[in-house]
Amino acid sequence: MVKERYRGVEYYEGPDLAKGYMLDKAKEVYEELSIGHAIKNINEALELYIINQYVKDNTLLLYLGEDKEEWLKEKNRIANSSVGKYIIFKQYQLVMKHDVELREYMLIYPEGSTNLLLDKYLLKHRDEREKSYLPQSLTVEDKEQIINTYLDLNKPNLNYTRLLSNVQNTKEFALDARVKLKAKRVSERLESELFKDGSGLGTDIVVEFKENVEGTVKQHFTLSKVGTEVDKKWLESNLDNPTLLNNFIYIFEFVNKDMVSKFPYNEIYASVFERFGFTHEKEYKTCTAFSMRESLSLAQMHVYCSFLRSKNKNIESIIEWFFNAYLKEEFYIEDFNIKLPPTDNPNFEKCKSIFPTIESIIKKYRFYLEDGYIDEELLQMESKPLPFSECPSMTNDRYLYIAPNNDEARILKNVMFSDQSNITYFPKYGDSQYNTLIERLEADKLYLQDIEDYQKPSLDWLVEYNYVTVIDGNEIVLVNRNRTLIYYYIYNNGVVVPSKLSENLKQEVDKLLNEGALIAENTLLTRHEADYIDFYLNKSNFINGYDLRNKYLHGTSSGHDNENEHYMSYLHALRILITILIKINDDLCTTKVESD
Secondary structure (H helix, E strand, O other), X not given: OOOOOOOOOOOOOOOOOOHHHHXXXXXXXXHOOOOOOOOOOHHHHHHHHHHHHHHHOOHHHHHHOHXXXXXXXXXXXXXXXXXXXXXXXXXXXXXXXXXXXXXXXXXXXXHHHHHHHHHHHOEOOOOOOOXXXXXXOOOHHHHHHHHHHHOOOXXXXXXXXXXXXXXXXXXXXXXXXXXXXXHXXXXXXXXXXXOHHHOOOOOEEEEEEEOOOOOOEEEEEOOOEEEEEEEHHHHHHOOOHHHHHHHHHHOOOOEOOOOOEOOOOOHHHOOHHHHOOOOEOOOOOOOHXXXXXXXXXXXXXXXXXXXXXXXXXXXXXXXXXXXXXXHHHHHOOOOOOOOOOOXXXXXXXXXXXXXXXXXXXXXXXXXXXXXXXXXXXHHHHOOOOOOHHHOEOOOOOOEXXXXXXXXXXHHHHHHHHOOOOOOOOOHHHOOOOOOOHHHHHHHOOOEHHHOOXXXXXXXXXXXXXXXXXXXXXXXXXXXXXXXXXXXXXXXXXXXXXXXXXXXXXXXXXXXXXXXXXEEEEOEOOOHHHHHHHHHHXXXXXXXXXXXXXXXXXXXXXXXXXXXXXXXXXXXXXHHHHHHHHHHHHHHHHHHHHHHO
């Protein structure tokens, strides 16, 4: 059980950080320290070590104020003394000297030992974290025993149990399938306990086609209700195939205005705890907002398919029309033919055929772009799956991303765009606060006298790099606005689509490309879209992936009679297929407009 004094403080270097929240927690930790303090677990020891980094770079003193200098020195002495007595697993010589005793200790105390094992083998590591050492006599079997015992505790950490259920075995750390299953079941128990006795917040997922909806469609996305209301008469009056497919764009909002999918995980919609929670280095991140969006889109698919059947239409035939007829009529693409399973087939059989069809669509589009035509025989000879991330685009410089060495954009993101920036909250404004600095600068006033001492380094950086300036009256205002907006779009969506930008922003994009600040990629899908599809279809990139393609291809899914599970899998497949359809159409339309 994690002790109360452990707050989960994390360290961020320089101005590219979410310091305010972490510094506040660090202050609380130090307030509880007194002479003779004894550390109770490895989490607390690591936390005190991390807080010491904030002391060393003077960030904590700036946050607390100069009058707290002596207080801070005393608390830091207590902390360092306590840490020096405890963190033995950071000291190679001590671990080697006490090998046998430390192995016995780890077997007796599974809670702290599990922390050590996860820290060493599973969690994403920060560069500044020191390397830890384990007793050489500790075997792989010992490690599994520690984990197995930990899972028997009354209240293991839910984040830990989720990680353990998805462990990818290595020669140094491996868990039997039974232990992984145990971790999965413990996770399910802990999750259910979060909401027992009605203590959890419930969210209604509602999709309704009804009379007299103002504006044709109304969206809801709150803690109490997530849903879509659509004017039923409008739907019934617009049953042509193009409109029925366009409904996924303009009614159900599968994509944004730039035709980028809204399904992938987006950090900006995650809570602070979800962003900084425990994550395996090969785990696809999710959050509450992501799960709500998934539930909503599945409900939309279900209700929409039922509506279409009531009008003697079905989604499979409409999708076939797009590939078999529309591409030929609109873009002169021959032989892009697909065949989806009949609507009345069992869902298990439909899943077995739809996932290979999705892969064949990606291959056909690639061959069409490379050769100018589709050769069915060539397609059959190419048995190797094409990674979704490698499917090409017809559009030049289709997507733009921050260059890997662009530290300026990274710092700007954390200072100006993040709701965890240390230059977001201004005490003088009371309740009149904004989530981010850019929101305040775009919509309101900010003056030099409003800046706290601990915020000045961030402001100085923004001035030095020409993102803000101080004008007459000491008002802080944006400069270089086009460049700021480009970076802001990438922060919000993970990508910029230059073909959708205004001419002014396109000119700024050209400058950024010439400077090497951005990089262009010509792929059908964005990086996040490709990752999202991989998350559902296989486990090659993410250990927590659904692996739907392989489950149905290799017969490892549930039995034929589990109709509800197969139906949900089929709905997921339809969502992915429709997303790819939208992306292909947008790619071809964009190229056509540019060529015209």
